[in-house]
Amino acid sequence: MIIGVADTTFARANMGAFAIDELKRHTSARIVRVTVPGVKDLPVAAKKLIEEEKCDIVMALGMPGGKDQDKVCAHEASQGIMMAQLMTNRHIIEVFVHEDEAKNDAELAWLLEQRTREHAVNVVLMLTRPQEMTKLSGTGQRQGFADAGPARK
């Protein structure tokens, strides 16, 4: 099994390093990493990891900024990532932390790491123990901030 990790220099933390550290805690799968400038470069990076590096699944890690043009970029990048998934029939787990989700730098640093790590666990489960994901179905999981939990009647 091979896991791809694509991250960006635009992000304000080393999301790739967090992902690889967490993946290694849960799997001995080979990991291939690539770093690109920004989120709009992630779709082709992920597609190349799948097609050229034979990755079974890819984490696409990015941090959209807080400006309007950043949000447009992020939307375009998401669409590209979805297209790459459909073209390759492989999951590309998009891990985006929007800069304005956090109330300050400290919270942003924490969120960039926490969301990345929690999605790395998802990736390992999806790849190696998908039945464990099914056990979590409908439980209101969130990555980073607190889980929402299941809705109650």
Ligand SMILES: Cc1nc2c(=O)[nH]c(=O)nc-2n(C[C@H](O)[C@H](O)[C@H](O)CO)c1C
């Ligand atoms: C406006 C803008 N905003 C972001 C952003 O919020 N987050 C990010 O990771 N990258 C951004 N970029 C850079 C583009 O994603 C891309 O790297 C360049 O357009 C070069 O292809 C751009 C150009």
